Amino acid sequence: MNETHDQSLLHGDATAGGTITAAGYRELVARLSNLAHAYYVLDAPLVSDEAYDRLYRTVEAVETLNPRWVLPDSPTRRIGGPPLAGFRKARHPAPLLSLANVFDNDGLVAFDRRIGVAGPSPDMTRYTVEPKLDGLTLALLYAEGRLVRATTRGDGEIGEEVTAQATTIRTIPLVLSMGATGGAGVPRFLMIRGEVTLPLDAFARLNEAREAAGEANYQNPRNAAAGSVRQLNPRITAGRALRFTAYTATVLALDEPVSALPLERLAFEADVAELVASDPIDQDAVTRVFDRLRPSGVASGPFATHWEALLAMRAWGFRTNPHNRQCVDLEETVAVLAELQDLRAGWDEETDGLVVKVNDLATQERLGRVAKDPRWAVAYKVAVSEVVVTRLLDISVQIGRTGAVTPLAVLEPVRLGGVTVSSATLHNDDQVRALDLRIGDWVRVQRAGGVIPAILGVDGEGSRRDGRETEWTFPTACPACDGPIVRDGDEAVARCTNASCPAQRSARVRHFAGRSAVDIAGLGGNWIDRLISSALIANAADLYHVTLPDLLAIDGHGMGEVLAQKLCDAVDRTRRQTSLARFLFGLGIRHVGSETAELLAPLVGSLDGFCHRLRTDRDEFLGELGAQMLETKGVGPVVAQSVNDALSNPSMLELLERFTTGGMSPVPAAQSPKPPGQGPLAGKTLVLTGTMSESRDAIAALVGASGGKVTDAVSGATSFVVAGEKPGGSKIKGAAKHSVPVIDEVTLRSML
Numbered sequence: 047m048n049e050t051h052d053q054s055l056l057h058g059d060a061t062a063g064g065t066i067t068a069a070g071y072r073e074l075v076a077r078l079s080n081l082a083h084a085y086y087v088l089d090a091p092l093v094s095d096e097a098y099d100r101l102y103r104t105v106e107a108v109e110t111l112n113p114r115w116v117l118p119d120s121p122t123r124r125i126g127g128p129p130l131a132g133f134r135k136a137r138h139p140a141p142l143l144s145l146a147n148v149f150d151n152d153g154l155v156a157f158d159r160r161i162g163v164a165g166p167s168p169d170m171t172r173y174t175v176e177p178k179l180d181g182l183t184l185a186l187l188y189a190e191g192r193l194v195r196a197t198t199r200g201d202g203e204i205g206e207e208v209t210a211q212a213t214t215i216r217t218i219p220l221v222l223s224m225g226a227t228g229g230a231g232v233p234r235f236l237m238i239r240g241e242v243t244l245p246l247d248a249f250a251r252l253n254e255a256r257e258a259a260g261e262a263n264y265q266n267p268r269n270a271a272a273g274s275v276r277q278l279n280p281r282i283t284a285g286r287a288l289r290f291t292a293y294t295a296t297v298l299a300l301d302e303p304v305s306a307l308p309l310e311r312l313a314f315e316a317d318v319a320e321l322v323a324s325d326p327i328d329q330d331a332v333t334r335v336f337d338r339l340r341p342s343g344v345a346s347g348p349f350a351t352h353w354e355a356l357l358a359m360r361a362w363g364f365r366t367n368p369h370n371r372q373c374v375d376l377e378e379t380v381a382v383l384a385e386l387q388d389l390r391a392g393w394d395e396e397t398d399g400l401v402v403k404v405n406d407l408a409t410q411e412r413l414g415r416v417a418k419d420p421r422w423a424v425a426y427k428v429a430v431s432e433v434v435v436t437r438l439l440d441i442s443v444q445i446g447r448t449g450a451v452t453p454l455a456v457l458e459p460v461r462l463g464g465v466t467v468s469s470a471t472l473h474n475d476d477q478v479r480a481l482d483l484r485i486g487d488w489v490r491v492q493r494a495g496g497v498i499p500a501i502l503g504v505d506g507e508g509s510r511r512d513g514r515e516t517e518w519t520f521p522t523a524c525p526a527c528d529g530p531i532v533r534d535g536d537e538a539v540a541r542c543t544n545a546s547c548p549a550q551r552s553a554r555v556r557h558f559a560g561r562s563a564v565d566i567a568g569l570g571g572n573w574i575d576r577l578i579s580s581a582l583i584a585n586a587a588d589l590y591h592v593t594l595p596d597l598l599a600i601d602g603h604g605m606g607e608v609l610a611q612k613l614c615d616a617v618d619r620t621r622r623q624t625s626l627a628r629f630l631f632g633l634g635i636r637h638v639g640s641e642t643a644e645l646l647a648p649l650v651g652s653l654d655g656f657c658h659r660l661r662t663d664r665d666e667f668l669g670e671l672g673a674q675m676l677e678t679k680g681v682g683p684v685v686a687q688s689v690n691d692a693l694s695n696p697s698m699l700e701l702l703e704r705f706t707t708g709g710m711s712p713v714p715a716a717q718s719p720k721p722p723g724q725g726p727l728a729g730k731t732l733v734l735t736g737t738m739s740e741s742r743d744a745i746a747a748l749v750g751a752s753g754g755k756v757t758d759a760v761s762g763a764t765s766f767v768v769a770g771e772k773p774g775g776s777k778i779k780g781a782a783k784h785s786v787p788v789i790d791e792v793t794l795r796s797m798l
């Protein structure tokens with residue numbers, strides 16, 4: 047500690063005889079900023095990490111001794127301030143538009159044709175192509191070159207102010223470089239829009255650390271990036287290796303009529319002076335200044351093309367994407383899209399497509415927008431379906447909630463479609479034989495869209511085998527309970543027939559606690575396994591009898607106090623907030639998917655009444671219920687039989703009563719939280735196409751629970767088409783024909 051305060055550490059020409067001057071300090075900061083820019087933005091370090099750290103500590107020491115010298119853009123200021131009390135809302139000076147999607151080259155050709163003659167003259171570079179980064183959008187405001195506000199996208203008009211968090215991100219310049227190349231100085235007021243991402247290696251490290259600390263994993267790098275910025279403690283943001291990539295620059299200027307009034311003008315200048323001098327930045331002053339600003343228009347702006355804007359942003363100190371490209375015409379654009387599409391899977395951050403933009407800014411201005419989508423840009427969203435070769439290390443088996451035993455390929459970890467995969471499903475024993483897989487084989491693996499990877503076959507038809515590969519045989523005993531595994535006649539699935547098998551119990555509880563069922567936040571598979579192995583629970587109903595002290599005392603090392611309290615709270619919330627339909631779905635009765643459960647819930651009434659009738663006049667009740675089910679459109683005899691079988695089993699009544707004595711009280715269907723006609727999608731008709739993260743039924747149930755409905759064909763009455771991976775061409779064409787907006791699953795979920 048004392049050593050860092052020792053001024054003899056300060057060497058070089060910034061110091062004179064061991065005593066540093068204010069000018070010397072500024073020079074050290076400039077040198078440090080330069081090194082930080084080379085390291086973080088250009089990805090080309092100029093010195094070793096040790097040398098950088100030494101200079102950093104020196105600057106830190108000088109600042110401790112001379113607090114009045116501290117420059118607002120000193121790299122030491124990126125550690126994050128104290129936690130905030132809440133987020134403030136802030137209005138964007140210009141709306142943040144979104145992008146319409148195209149799914150193939152036909153879509154792109156149609157886009158090019160729409161631009162047609164309104165486009166730039168043929169001798170100009172027509173388009174730019176950029177990666178569409180999948181992260182959190184930020185709008186940054188700069189006044190006289192200084193970062194004064196960062197806001198999340200929000201609804202495009204108003205977002206959350208996250209300046210304190212943003213200043214910790216090293217790729218966000220606190221002060222812009224003035225000596226910009228190309229003659230474009232720094233405009234006095236600017237809005238920069240870009241994406242915050244968490245590179246894949248940092249994402250993997252973050253999840254490892256969270257797992258070690260018993261915290262829930264982030265589902266994907268986008269959630270991790272968003273979660274790292276949208277939380278109140280800037281020091282947490284500072285600890286995450288986030289990256290900001292800039293992609294649009296909007297020059298802002300005073301409204302003409304206002305700037306013409308001398309008094310208004312004086313008041314404005316006074317506000318700007320106050321804003322620029324404030325430390326910490328006075329957000330009310332930012333609002334006063336930027337509320338009076340509008341996009342200046344291309345004619346008076348410093349650049350004529352989008353490409354020039356990208357170059358200018360780079361010169362000002364931003365990271366721009368190294369994969370950005372310029373394309374003279376449509377033909378080159380198609381070629382570049384194909385080229386980047388092949389490279390995408392190997393990039394170090396996630397993308398969810400490519401963006402094609404009209405390069406000429408005057409043309410952009412002329413084209414304008416339709417609703418929230420600019421006419422001059424589209425997102426080109428073609429799923430990456432890359433094939434990679436890796437080693438088959440082992441085949442293990444998974445036990446499902448019905449006892450179904452499915453083989454799982456254990457793979458040598460390999461990058462595929464932007465993520466690391468280490469396992470793949472194999473449907474059954476027959477598939478393992480059909481592919482002739484041996485442990486140690488080199489196998490070809492494919493991930494089509496968001497779904498779990500699949501093994502296509504042995505690479506080189508087995509010519510790469512060296513004789514050390516071993517055959518795999520399907521187990522005859524369950525690896526979890528040692529019970530017999532049985533395969534009935536010509537059924538393709540083998541099953542563990544022991545109903546008290548811990549792996550089956552675990553799978554049933556996972557299903558119950560899962561997102562599309564009762565949704566117990568934070569209860570992951572590992573904890574479910576531990577609760578079962580320490581005999582705290584044997585089924586989902588037991589969760590409602592577990593107490594805080596139980597959790598703290600789990601064998602081995604118990605659950606931490608904070609986590610245990612969170613879990614108790616999460617379970618408790620579900621006692622009164624679960625719809626009966628989700629509860630019924632959570633029971634995991636065969637053939638009862640979430641949509642069927644919606645249909646059954648009104649027939650069942652309430653859990654209490656249901657238990658009562660099962661206890662007192664079961665056969666009559668089941669008879670009535672059976673008849674009602676068969677009268678219900680969408681419920682067939684297979685479902686009715688399966689429900690009847692499940693409810694006739696005395697252990698089902700026992701289970702349901704264990705739920706009620708634990709205080710589980712699902713909201714009866716008649717008073718469901720969101721009856722039809724209410725909810726965010728009330729009155730909306732949606733058409734689904736392509737593969738999504740959950741089954742069609744599950745998505746349709748979510749839409750239904752939000753008041754909307756799902757139909758099969760696109761017509762003028764369709765509100766949205768929701769396109770997953772590999773959407774059907776006819777539905778997308780139908781959408782274009784009827785001018786129905788096409789949205790993706792993420793957008794749909796944000797609406798729910």
Ligand code: IVH
Nearest residue numbers: 143144145176177178179183241293401420
């Ligand atoms: S341009 C008006 N360029 O994708 C232009 N957007 O729905 C609109 N995104 O959340 C944005 N990478 O923030 C543009 N290179 C890129 C992008 C990009 C990611 C995001 C954008 C928005 C979404 C578009």
